[in-house]
Amino acid sequence: MNTLIRWLVLRGFRLKKGYFSFAFFIAVLGVIVGVAALIVVNAVMTGFQDAIKERLLSSNADIIVMKRSGSFYKYEYAERKISEIPHVVGTEEFLYVPVMATSTDVSAATSASIRGCNPDKEPLVTDLPKKLILGDWELFKSSKNGVVIGKILADTLGVTLGDEITVFSPIGRKTPFGIIPRSTKFIVVGIFEAGMYQFDSSLILAHIDAVRKKFGFGDVVTGIMVKLDNPEHAKEVEKKIEEVLGEDYIAQDWISLNKSLFSALKLEKLAMFLILTLIVIVASFNISSLLMMTVNSRAREIAILKAVGALDSFILKLFILRGLFIGVVGTVIGEVIGISVSLLGEKYKLFPLPPDVYYIDHLPFKLHIFDCLVAALAAILISVLATVYPARKAARTDPVKVLRMGES
Numbered sequence: 476m477n478t479l480i481r482w483l484v485l486r487g488f489r490l491k492k493g494y495f496s497f498a499f500f501i502a503v504l505g506v507i508v509g510v511a512a513l514i515v516v517n518a519v520m521t522g523f524q525d526a527i528k529e530r531l532l533s534s535n536a537d538i539i540v541m542k543r544s545g546s547f548y549k550y551e552y553a554e555r556k557i558s559e560i561p562h563v564v565g566t567e568e569f570l571y572v573p574v575m576a577t578s579t580d581v582s583a584a585t586s587a588s589i590r591g592c593n594p595d596k597e598p599l600v601t602d603l604p605k606k607l608i609l610g611d612w613e614l615f616k617s618s619k620n621g622v623v624i625g626k627i628l629a630d631t632l633g634v635t636l637g638d639e640i641t642v643f644s645p646i647g648r649k650t651p652f653g654i655i656p657r658s659t660k661f662i663v664v665g666i667f668e669a670g671m672y673q674f675d676s677s678l679i680l681a682h683i684d685a686v687r688k689k690f691g692f693g694d695v696v697t698g699i700m701v702k703l704d705n706p707e708h709a710k711e712v713e714k715k716i717e718e719v720l721g722e723d724y725i726a727q728d729w730i731s732l733n734k735s736l737f738s739a740l741k742l743e744k745l746a747m748f749l750i751l752t753l754i755v756i757v758a759s760f761n762i763s764s765l766l767m768m769t770v771n772s773r774a775r776e777i778a779i780l781k782a783v784g785a786l787d788s789f790i791l792k793l794f795i796l797r798g799l800f801i802g803v804v805g806t807v808i809g810e811v812i813g814i815s816v817s818l819l820g821e822k823y824k825l826f827p828l829p830p831d832v833y834y835i836d837h838l839p840f841k842l843h844i845f846d847c848l849v850a851a852l853a854a855i856l857i858s859v860l861a862t863v864y865p866a867r868k869a870a871r872t873d874p875v876k877v878l879r880m881g882e883s
Contacts (some may be wrong), residue, residue: 498765499801505758506805506854507812512751513850514813514842515820520744521846522821522839527671527736528706532729533602534669536567536700537709540716540726550696556719557701562712565599565702567592570683572690574642578632585631587677589622589642591686600702603667603680609636610665619685621664625675629666638663642679644690659689670835701726748849755854758805759861762798766865769797770872777869778877787870794866795859802858806851813850817842 540557541547554566570591577584594616598604604612608626615621622640624632634640644657661681669675686692703712709728716726730737770777777790817840820826826838 498761498768502758502761502765502801503805503808505761506755506802506858507809509751509755509758510806510809510850510854511813511816512754513748513853514810514847515816515840516747516751517744517846517850518813518817518840518842519838520740520747521843522841524737524740524744525841526835526839527740530670531733532706534606534671534674535729535732536600537703537706538701538713538716538726538728539698539732540701540720540724541698543723543725546695547698548695550699553720553724554699557699557716560712560715560719562703562705562708563701564704565596567596567600567700568683568696569698569700570686570692570695571697572644572646572686574644574679576628576632576640576642576679578634578638578640583632585628585677587624587628587642587679589679589681589686591683592680593683597680600700603669603674606667606669607665608668610663612665615664615680618662618664619682620660620662621681622661623665623667623680624663625678626666626668627672627676628679629663631676634663636663636666646690657690752853752857755857759857762801762858763861763865765801766794766798766862767868770794770865770869774872774877777872778874781872781874782878790870790872791866794869795862798858798862798866799855802855805858806854809854810847810851814842814847816840 540553550568554568557563557566572589572591574587574589575584576587594612598612603623607623610623612623615623624634624640629635632640639660639662641658641660644659646657661679665680667675669678683696687694701712701716703709706729709730713726713728717724720726780790781787820838821840824837828835828837
């Protein structure tokens with residue numbers, strides 16, 4: 476940018492009875508608010524998505540392997556073959572049984588699910604052993620009739636450590652009088668809080684051998700849980716598992732198992748981005764109005780420039796650069812404010828939330844450079860587009876007509 480254009484661009488915002496400086500301030504402020512809002516909201520949406528992902532993966536496996544049909548026997552062989560695949564750091568067989576759980580107070584009953592697990596392998600696959608708020612995992616390992624249940628489920632049943640719960644399974648046993656549902660009793664030896672409602676409200680962990688014995692299962696499993704060194708390798712490892720085990724087996728990664736949840740979060744983030752972009756678009760109206768007033772108030776100066784040889788392209792460039800200047804100033808300040816709010820909000824937990832409602836104690840912020848760049852580019856692009864009509868109107872100024880009107 477040469478010295479003449481720079482001087483003319485800045486001169487367009489010089490004080491004229493305070494009006495143009497105020498209009499310039501409002502135009503810049505609109506861009507600042509729009510950019511800052513975009514960054515903060517995107518950081519919050521990304522923070523929520525990452526928080527849900529973290530809690531989901533800490534309480535469940537990265538990949539679940541099951542048989543497409545029939546009973547899952549010979550799971551030791553499948554588990555051994557899976558363990559040899561790169562990025563796999565842990566495997567565990569499991570047996571899933573839907574049940575109805577009650578306590579000594581029969582009126583307190585709720586649907587739940589028992590997951591028969593291997594207590595020695597569970598810490599290699601999930602973080603549930605670390606999320607115990609009552610009880611001890613070592614006690615669970617040594618207590619064959621003990622179970623570990625979610626906090627919300629414990630509150631619903633009104634039980635605590637040492638209490639007895641009764642579970643009823645729809646997988647009944649055949650008798651001369653028909654199929655009778657199986658029922659069995661367990662002792663609560665641990666209570667966990669995973670931070671995910673679906674686990675805290677319905678999951679019961681029990682020894683897989685105890686589940687087999689009490690519900691009449693043989694040496695069979697529902698599937699194999701697989702833990703990876705990095706969840707982002709899930710798709711790659713999923714394909715490898717199906718290649719190694721053959722077409723009789725199916726592997727589902729954490730993305731596929733929770734596809735609807737993460738699709739909804741992505742759609743919500745996109746919707747919020749589009750809605751908040753409207754703030755920048757409204758700010759662009761201020762830019763366009765400011766430049767239109769500049770064209771009208773400085774029509775004589777534009778006419779003089781054209782009279783001394785300034786080309787239409789020069790006038791066009793001059794007004795586009797004025798709009799770009801507003802956009803850049805507003806974007807830079809908005810980026811600084813948005814990034815600062817996000818960083819400080821996460822570091823000092825400035826926005827607390829009730830953990831019994833949201834399962835997190837503060838509003839999470841997670842900045843991504845890509846989101847910051849998109850917000851900046853969108854704001855600058857919209858600011859430049861807002862200058863097109865005023866710039867073309869200025870470029871089409873007829874110097875003869877304007878100067879004659881000035882003389883009269």
